[in-house]
Structure formats: structure tokens, C-alpha cells
Amino acid sequence: MSVTSQDARASGPEAGPSARRWPALLVVLLAAFMDLVDNTIVTVGLPEIQKDLRATDADLQWVAAGYALAFALMLITGGRLGDVFGRKKTFLAGIVGFTIASALAGAAQGPETLIGARVLQGALAAVMIPQVLTYIQVGFSAAERPRALGLYGMVLALAGVSGPLLGGLLIDADLFGWDWRTIFLINVPIGAAAFLGTAALMPESRAEHTRRLDLVGVVLITLALVAVFYPLVQGRELDWPLWTFISMAAALPLLVIFVAYERGRTRRDDSPLVDLGLFRERGVVPGLVVALVFFTGGSFFFVLTLHLQIALGYTPLRAGLTFLPFAFGVIIGSGAATRLAPRAGRLVVAVGSVVMGGAVAGMIYTLHRNGTGLSPWNLLPAMVVAGVGLACVSATLVNIALARVSARHAGSASGVVNTTVQLGSAAGIAVIGTVFFSLLAGNATETAATVAVFLRSSEQALWVIVGLLGVSFLASFLLPPGPVKAGQADETGPQAA
Helix, strand or coil, X not given: CCCCCCCCCCCCCCCCXXXXXXXXXXXXXXHHHHHHHCCCCCHHHHHHHHXXXXXXXXXXXXXXXXXXXXXXXXXXXXXXXXXXXXXHHHHHHHHHHHHHHHHHHHCCCCHHHHHHXXXXXXXXXXXXXXXXXXHHHHHCCCCCHHHHHHHHHHHHHHHHHHHHHHHHHHHHHCHHHCHHHHHHHCHHHHHHHHHHHHHHHCCCCCCCCCCCCCHHHHHHHHHHHHHHHHHHHHCCCCCCCHHHHHHHHHHHHHHHXXXXXXXXXXXXXXXXXXXXXXXXXXXXXXXXXXXXXXXXXXXXXXXXHHHHHHHCCCCHHHHHHHHHHHHHHHHXXXXXXXXXXXXXXXXXXXXXXXXXXXXXXXXXXXXXHHHHHCCHHHHHHHXXXXXXXXXXXXXXXXXXXXXXXXXXXXXXXXXXHHHHHHHHHHHHHHHHHHHHHHHHHHHHCCCCCHHHHHHHHHHHHHHHHHHHHHHHHHHHHHCCXXXXXXXXXXXXXXXXX
């Protein structure tokens, strides 16, 4: 997100530390948890959603990827909105919108409505989340800030890894007969409580000097990405008509137009969506490449969820419990990366890519060996190791990418890196989902055995992920060598965790 030490200064009568800052932080973090857990909570609900709404395979991809894509596209603008209109007002507006979007998702009667609500959720989450880190910057003293950032990082990590388990618990509980809808409707009372708490406790602040909103830039980059994502997801079901390839090819000229516009915007008022000068900074481009490829490879959850629930008959709760060891791996890996990254630098990213690739290969072996007798215990070692690999990369990469960035480009660079992480997550579901469903359709013509069909398709899709993580390993050596000082990206590091 785009926060710099210069932009983060508060103004107005409530600027500076407040006596209510810690209670306010807890309320703000509750809202942040609600937002961020929705990025993963939907995973274990996909089979139930497909059955209830008669959703297509492409619909499932959009339900999962739409949130991350909208989040990525609005992340930088969300930070600017807080600078311009006030962080508290923007945060409250985001809570209201996110809560309404959650209610729409829970009440959806068709896949189109659900997809639209998910996109709206992601966009409004991107309006809220940048205000959290900015509030920590302006609301706490330098001595208190590390503790506040640590709490934020803890909530972020907890939200990221607890989503599948929480989703499984809610769906299995089937509160009021709402089935999968509870994973969205639970946000309504939480959102109401977060709104009231934030309104009462959070002080207002604005940036002293802020850049204008670049709405044209947002539209151009959105068109370019949709030109790729839409045909990539829908193309398989439509048997890849000519327009899908024309659309993907059109993304390149749209990107050229975006770059030209951003250059002109920089000359006119120095308020582009993306400061193109940051791409000349050492380490930024390799960091973006690694982030995009690595987090594209993190889509193994999507494949495994469908395999476990549809092919093997796992309940949502049992599937969520299967993914729980991943959280312990993240905790272990985060601690190790914190100690090793200052000395080993890019080697931690390289090792993390290899470790996660090895873990996914271990999942393939486990699926193949156990077949229909697969239990959550069988996948436990691979899940823990995968969590370690993810944490090693996510806890280190942002620091390395931003370590040599000048102060002028720091805010823009952090926003672009974190946006790329989210784009990687969305791209993973789009790309790996398309590969998986294509293989599933192809294998279905060879055998009528559902488990055999899923097993073969799942293994092949997971091998594609192993290949992507191998590319991430090779790309990590393009990162600048040498040690990285701890805390060089304190303002942005937790966002990528």
C-alpha cells in the first residue's frame, strides 16, 4: 500500500497519539480480520456453492479470484482515498460497503450475483486495509509502533491461514439452515460492531501533502487485466473462440496506453497511480517477478479443496482441518525467516521457493499413494512444510524488493509490490483453475471413475504449480545479493505476509 513516512503524517486537532489508541487499534484489527479472512474463507465452500447455485467451473474461479483481483486493483487508490478524505471516514465507508457486499453475497440466488458481491467485497477491503497501517503510523509513537505492527502482522497471518477452518466450521454448523451463506452473513454483525467501535474510538487524520486520485489510471490498468483474466477463465467453457485470443492480445496495447498516460500524469502534477521511476530502482522488477510467479503457485488450496470434497467426500470442516497444519508451518517459517533474512537475503527466498515446491510434490505423492484412503494425517507433513516455504518468501521478499528503493519511490514501490502479490493470487486461481478443469474434462473421456478422474487431474495441475515454484526459485537469484537490514519495509512488510 502507498504509505510513506512523509505522507503518513496526521493533521488536525486529533493528530498524534490518542489515549484511546490501543482500544481503537483492536477494533480496527477486528475489521481488518473480517476483510482479510474473506480472501480464503470461501475456499472450502466452493463445492457447496456450485451444488446450490448450479455454478459452472468458471463461476467457481471467479468467486475465488474476483475478490483478490478487485483487492489488487483498488489497493493503491484505497490508500490515496484515506489521504484525501480522511482515514477514519474512508475506513468507516469501507466497513459499511463491505458489510453490505457480504449481505449481498450471503443472499445471492445465482452465481452472477455472488461473483459481483465478491468483487465488491474485494474492492472495499482495499479501501479499508490501507487505513490500518496508516493509522498505526500516525496514531502511535515510534517506540510503540513495532508492537502495533506486530499485532497487525499477527492478525493478518491468522486471517490468512484460519479462513478454510473457519469456513468449514460455519458451513458444517449450518446455522439457521443457511449452509454456505453463513461464511458471508457472519460479517454483518461483525461489521456493525466494527463500525460502532471505529466511530467511537478511532481519531481522524489526513496527509499534509497528498497526490490526487488517478481514476483514469485505475480504469486503464483494470481494462488491461480484465482483457487477460476474463478470456482466460471463460475461454475453456466457450471452447476458446477467436475473441478470447484477441482480448488477451489487446492487453498489451492497453498497457502501453497506461504507461504513456502515467508518464504524462507524472509530468503534469506528479500524481500517477504508479510512479514509473521506481522500476529503475534496483531490486524492484526482480521482486515483482518473484512475487507474481510465487503467489501464482500458491493456488494449490483451490485444487486440493475440490479434490478432497468432491472426489473424496470430505465435509467442509474436515477439509478445513486438513489445511490447519499449514498455519503452524507459517508460524515456524516466519520465525526462521526473521532470523535468517538479515544475513542470507535472497537465499531465504530461493530456499522458500524450493521448500514449497517440494511440499507440493509431496502432496502429489501422498494423493497418488493413498487414493481413496487419504486422511488429513497423510497430508500433515506436506502442509507444514508448505507453510514454512510460504512464510520464508512472504516474510522476506518485500524487504528485499524495497531495501534499495529511494525515499521518493518508497510508497509507490510498496503499493506496487503488494498489488503484485494479490494479482499473483488471482492469477493462480485463473491459470491453475483453467488447467485443472481442462484436464478434468479431458480425463473424464478416458474413465468413468470419478476419483480416478480427479486424482489424475489434481496431480497434473499440482505439477504445474511445482514448475511455477521452480521458476520462482530461478528468478530469486535476480534479486540483489547481500544482507537485508531488519525493518527496512516496516510499513509494508506485514501486508505481504
